Amino acid sequence: MNNNVIAIDIGSTNTGIYQAGHNIVLFEPSLVAFSTDNTSIIKEVGTEAKKLVGRTTGSTVVVAPVCGSQISDKKSCSAMLESFLNKISLKRFSSRPSVVLSVPCGITADELKDFEWVLRDCGVNDYVFVESPILTCLGLGLPLSEASPYFIVDMGGGSTQIAAVSLDGIICGINTNIGGMSIDALIMSYLRDRYGVKIGSLTAETVKQKICSLVPNDMTAMVVSGQSISTGRPYSVRITAEDLKEPIKTFFDKIFQITGMMLSKLPAEVSADVRKSGVYFSGGVSKIPGLEEYFRERMNMRANIIGDPQTASIIGGGIIAQDKDLLKKLRINKR
Numbered sequence: 192m193n194n195n196v197i198a199i200d201i202g203s204t205n206t207g208i209y210q211a212g213h214n215i216v217l218f219e220p221s222l223v224a225f226s227t228d229n230t231s232i233i234k235e236v237g238t239e240a241k242k243l244v245g246r247t248t249g250s251t252v253v254v255a256p257v258c259g260s261q262i263s264d265k266k267s268c269s270a271m272l273e274s275f276l277n278k279i280s281l282k283r284f285s286s287r288p289s290v291v292l293s294v295p296c297g298i299t300a301d302e303l304k305d306f307e308w309v310l311r312d313c314g315v316n317d318y319v320f321v322e323s324p325i326l327t328c329l330g331l332g333l334p335l336s337e338a339s340p341y342f343i344v345d346m347g348g349g350s351t352q353i354a355a356v357s358l359d360g361i362i363c364g365i366n367t368n369i370g371g372m373s374i375d376a377l378i379m380s381y382l383r384d385r386y387g388v389k390i391g392s393l394t395a396e397t398v399k400q401k402i403c404s405l406v407p408n409d410m411t412a413m414v415v416s417g418q419s420i421s422t423g424r425p426y427s428v429r430i431t432a433e434d435l436k437e438p439i440k441t442f443f444d445k446i447f448q449i450t451g452m453m454l455s456k457l458p459a460e461v462s463a464d465v466r467k468s469g470v471y472f473s474g475g476v477s478k479i480p481g482l483e484e485y486f487r488e489r490m491n492m493r494a495n496i497i498g499d500p501q502t503a504s505i506i507g508g509g510i511i512a513q514d515k516d517l518l519k520k521l522r523i524n525k526r
């Protein structure tokens with residue numbers, strides 16, 4: 192086994208790296224903190240950079256180089272990835288590894304060039320691209336064949352990819368720019384409008400991860416601290432999962448609407464297969480309790496959440512990186 196092969200998924204929220212022969216060797220927030228005096232000086236990356244979000248003074252800026260699954264800042268993305276590669280390379284590699292990179296489905300040739308630029312800037316010259324829903328399928332352990340398509344809804348931090356996948360590749364897919372951060376924004380607006388309290392994006396994300404739920408009558412509660420809009424003073428409110436249900440449903444209803452539209456575009460045979468197997472959810476947002484039941488109620492169709500939905504695309508990258516034939520068949524050939 193060639194251990195000098197890795198799979199990388201640079202998500203809008205998290206970057207994951209899988210090393211062939213090992214497992215996931217890095218999973219950290221896709222963030223990089225720079226000094227504003229000299230933007231080439233990195234202060235922190237990943238987990239440490241996330242601790243600075245909303246807490247920096249004028250001398251530090253925290254950048255999220257990937258937005259909606261696409262690179263929004265090539266230089267920052269390269270600085271971040273280089274730092275991650277150096278972190279895992281210390282004892283593991285003698286030279287830069289070969290890379291399988293996960294890219295959003297339906298990526299354009301120009302967007303692909305941005306990913307190429309970043310890899311080359313990090314000293315990676317041997318790389319292939321695979322569309323993310325294919326990797327998610329593999330990572331979920333779904334047995335891909337020409338005859339059995341799967342329907343993936345991957346709800347990440349900054350994007351949701353919805354695609355029907357078979358061994359032939361993506362049958363039909365879309366990358367939307369709504370994801371977990373959209374839910375954070377809905378939580379922030381709800382607290383501002385209902386309680387007159389302003390909270391930061393990190394607090395909103397914590398609220399989402401701790402109490403957001405689609406389970407009926409879920410009274411799980413937490414105290415949220417922020418700033419009163421009227422007085423400017425620190426202010427706390429106690430909220431329950433039930434309070435947040437209506438606002439967060441607007442996000443899921445939108446996702447289901449797009450899912451319905453994509454399902455209606457499928458060829459008849461594929462549609463019949465998908466109706467039987469149901470939809471497979473992945474991405475960090477699919478950890479919200481009650482999603483399967485809510486989807487079934489709204490769409491009259493089965494929802495499956497299996498394994499660890501958040502790391503499926505990274506694990507799938509690791510699987511394909513170790514299977515040359517599969518990689519040859521499913522890689523993007525736009526280079």
Ligand SMILES: Nc1ncnc2c1ncn2[C@@H]1O[C@H](COP(=O)(O)OP(=O)(O)OP(=O)(O)O)[C@@H](O)[C@H]1O
Binds near residue numbers: 348351370401474475
């Ligand atoms: N337990 C949880 N409940 C709700 N949301 C969660 C939970 N855990 C993680 N998330 C959310 O999942 C999102 C991150 O998911 P993921 O790591 O799949 O995104 P990503 O791959 O980096 O982004 P993208 O695919 O959009 O580029 C974040 O918005 C995060 O807050």
Ligand SMILES: [Mg+2]
Binds near residue numbers: 202203347348474504
């Ligand atoms: Mg993702």
